[in-house]
Amino acid sequence: QVQLQESGPGLVKPSETLSLTCTVSGGSMSGYYWNWIRQPPGKGLEWIGYIYYSGTTKYNPSLKDRVTISVDTSKKQFSLKLNTVTAADTAVYYCAREVEARAVSGALVEFFDIWGRGTLVAVSS
Amino acid sequence: DTQVTQSPPSLSASVGDRVTITCRASQSINDYLNWYQQKPGKAPKLLIYGASNLRSGVPSRFSGSGSGTDFTLTISSLQTEDFATYYCQESYRTRTFGQGTKLEIK
Numbered sequence: 544q545v546q547l548q549e550s551g552p553g554l555v556k557p558s559e560t561l562s563l564t565c566t567v568s569g570g571s572m573s574g575y576y577w578n579w580i581r582q583p584p585g586k587g588l589e590w591i592g593y594i595y596y597s598g599t600t601k602y603n604p605s606l607k608d609r610v611t612i613s614v615d616t617s618k619k620q621f622s623l624k625l626n627t628v629t630a631a632d633t634a635v636y637y638c639a640r641e642v643e644a645r646a647v648s649g650a651l652v653e654f655f656d657i658w659g660r661g662t663l664v665a666v667s668s
Numbered sequence: 669d670t671q672v673t674q675s676p677p678s679l680s681a682s683v684g685d686r687v688t689i690t691c692r693a694s695q696s697i698n699d700y701l702n703w704y705q706q707k708p709g710k711a712p713k714l715l716i717y718g719a720s721n722l723r724s725g726v727p728s729r730f731s732g733s734g735s736g737t738d739f740t741l742t743i744s745s746l747q748t749e750d751f752a753t754y755y756c757q758e759s760y761r762t763r764t765f766g767q768g769t770k771l772e773i774k
Contacts, residue, residue: 578763588712588755590763603762604669637711646699646718648735653759654702654718658711 545570547638547659555632555666561625565638565659568619572596576641577621578655579612581634589634593641594621628666635661670694672758674766680774685746689769691739691756700760703732703741706768707752715754716741746771 551563565577579591592602594612602610606625614621625632639655646652671694681687691701699719704712714723716732719739729744743750751773756766 580763587768588706588757588765590757590765593763601762639711644717644721646721648699648718650699650718652700652702652718652721654714654757655704655712656714656723658713661711 545640545657547640547657549636549638549659549662551662551664553662553664555628555664556668557629557666558627561623561628561632561664561666563623563636563638563662563664564620565622566618566620567640572614572616572619572621576653577612577614578639578641579623580637580639580655580658581632582637582661583631583634591623591625591636630666633664633666635663637661670697670758670761670764672756672764672766674756674769676769677767678770678772680772681746682774683746683748687743687746687771689741689754689756689771691734691741691766693737693739693758693760696736697758697760699735700758701732701734701739702757702759703730704755704757705750705752706755712755748773 546568548566555561576593578593594600594614609626611624638659640657642656643651673692701719703716706712720732753770
């Protein structure tokens, strides 16, 4: 079965760039959207953005000026870069696969069906 | 952007109780609304997609309803393992999450 694993530094200095990679195992990247989601300690979930396996991206408007998501299907990896971080960017970062399925209404709806375990990134000097 | 407001923020209930959590979108999202369960230290898990479709393997005591702007997640008879935090999430335009509802044991 498909599994996702986040990797990257657990500590980043303020004003620097946070970089994380998500490795996909047990399945193909083709046909899916690949997402980054974060959760500050003790708080709720915030969607960061996604990349389609072919490279199309969409970002949270509140973060889009600082975020870049890229994909390397040959390595079965996708990556997150978040620029100019502050303490407010301290969070557990999750990668997640997004799929489509037909709802009762007949519409094709999207949802996150597989998540990584998450990795805590702290922003501190 | 579509805002998603979830209520209540927290809820105390007993095993066997029926509980309902609501989610309201700031504009119509048809049935592009999903529900997740998260336990401490774990990643969220999908329960319901498309407002009312139960994910395979999820117990039938979980159900979802609604369309347009108003949605509900109902747990018909709470079990011990259901005490967790629940999030709604819209997928109509972006991927906005609700603020979460922490379900605690009374």
